[in-house]
Amino acid sequence: PALDAMLNLDDFEKTAQKVISAKGWAYYYSASDDLVTKVYNNEVYRKVLLRPRIFKDVETVSTVSKIQGLVTTLPLFVSPAAMARLAHPSGEKGIAHACGSEGIVQMISNNASMKFEDIVSDPIVSTQKFFYQLYVQNDRKISENVLSKVIATGRCHAIVLTLDAPTPGKREADERVANDGKTFSENSGGIAKTETSEGLGRALFAGTSARLLWDDLHWLRKQIPADMPIILKGLQTYEDALIAATQWAPKGLVHGILLSNHGGRAMDQSQPPLMILQEIRKYAPEVFSSIEVYVDGGIRRGTDVVKALCLGAKQVGIGRAALYGLAGYGEQGVQRTIQILREEIETCMRLLGVNSVEELGPQHVNTRQLDNL
Numbered sequence: 001p002a003l004d005a006m007l008n009l010d011d012f013e014k015t016a017q018k019v020i021s022a023k024g025w026a027y028y029y030s031a032s033d034d035l036v037t038k039v040y041n042n043e044v045y046r047k048v049l050l051r052p053r054i055f056k057d058v059e060t061v062s063t064v065s066k067i068q069g070l071v072t073t074l075p076l077f078v079s080p081a082a083m084a085r086l087a088h089p090s091g092e093k094g095i096a097h098a099c100g101s102e103g104i105v106q107m108i109s110n111n112a113s114m115k116f117e118d119i120v121s122d123p124i125v126s127t128q129k130f131f132y133q134l135y136v137q138n139d140r141k142i143s144e145n146v147l148s149k150v151i152a153t154g155r156c157h158a159i160v161l162t163l164d165a166p167t168p169g170k171r172e173a174d175e176r177v178a179n180d181g182k183t184f185s186e187n188s189g190g191i192a193k194t195e196t197s198e199g200l201g202r203a204l205f206a207g208t209s210a211r212l213l214w215d216d217l218h219w220l221r222k223q224i225p226a227d228m229p230i231i232l233k234g235l236q237t238y239e240d241a242l243i244a245a246t247q248w249a250p251k252g253l254v255h256g257i258l259l260s261n262h263g264g265r266a267m268d269q270s271q272p273p274l275m276i277l278q279e280i281r282k283y284a285p286e287v288f289s290s291i292e293v294y295v296d297g298g299i300r301r302g303t304d305v306v307k308a309l310c311l312g313a314k315q316v317g318i319g320r321a322a323l324y325g326l327a328g329y330g331e332q333g334v335q336r337t338i339q340i341l342r343e344e345i346e347t348c349m350r351l352l353g354v355n356s357v358e359e360l361g362p363q364h365v366n367t368r369q370l371d372n373l
């Protein structure tokens with residue numbers, strides 16, 4: 001269908017399923033075990049209801065936001081996702097172009113299908129800043145090398161350290177397709193290749209360390225500039241959020257946390273980020289004033305983004321949605337995906353009676369159903 005016919009993110013997902021190869025689709029769509037968490041990530045947004053106010057001047061509305069000091073046009077970013085070239089030949093570059101035109105941050109995966117250096121050297125993105133996501137390898141030298149190349153470009157604004165996947169989740173759809181033929185292979189330190197007979201997810205994890213500890217943040221700091229923000233990705237409890245905020249933020253070793261269950265691809269039956277936000281609000285509200293808190297997982301509507309902001313998220317990430325946008329239409333599809341979210345966020349804010357993202361707060365939502373879950 002024509003790009004203009006794509007009205008929402010679900011439309012893009014349907015098109016993506018038609019154009020992506022069976023193995024690519026299995027890898028993107030799949031999640032662990034029974035997909036309970038993947039599905040719940042989205043469905044839980046329906047348990048939070050909005051509380052619009054009347055007699056507000058909503059002629060103008062601004063969605064401008066900030067993430068780690070960078071100004072963005074939306075409280076939205078693209079989460080790190082491996083292997084964008086399975087969706088479209090333009091791969092991570094296509095997503096980068098779209099993020100650049102729309103003014104949002106893209107986090108580049110450690111398992112991207114293109115090197116960070118190549119993505120950022122594209123003249124079209126010459127003014128963009130990127131975040132780089134790291135999986136620490138057993139062989140630390142590999143990670144040190146990757147980081148030094150990334151830092152040398154001068155284009156990385158922050159490091160995102162993913163922590164929810166010390167071992168790959170059991171993604172059966174991915175494994176079934178892989179077993180049908182020789183398909184994928186391993187992460188060779190910053191650029192993923194394809195060619196073995198296991199699932200792509202499992203193959204990409206080969207070499208990833210299963211023994212990272214909080215103290216390893218000191219190691220990470222030594223590899224990157226002293227003032228480069230560090231974001232921990234994959235926190236799923238208020239306890240860990242509190243440790244990050246009270247013990248590691250003061251040392252300058254954590255600047256943000258991305259509450260995430262990896263889109264349901266790591267531990268199945270773990271709680272959705274919206275519930276983690278609620279835990280933090282209840283038991284550790286001081287987290288919000290010491291570090292930036294983000295969420296990702298299950299975002300399909302502007303209202304989802306707004307609800308997360310009302311409950312304390314500073315920005316919200318999309319994972320699969322960017323890949324699905326890319327699949328059928330290349331960078332234009334990703335751009336349109338972001339624009340759709342922009343229009344939906346603006347409409348939601350106007351209907352709520354607010355003019356800026358800073359105004360959004362718990363007063364705009366009814367969470368009684370969520371709290372009873």
Ligand code: FNR
Pocket residue numbers: 027028029041079080081082109110111112133162233260261262263264265296297298299317318319320321
């Ligand atoms: C991911 N995700 C991910 N996360 C990460 O830190 N490093 C990575 O390399 C990848 N790779 C990856 C590949 C694919 C195909 C998907 C779908 C996801 C997780 C990603 O950053 C994000 O947390 C989720 O995708 C968010 O959920 P939604 O938006 O896909 O529902």
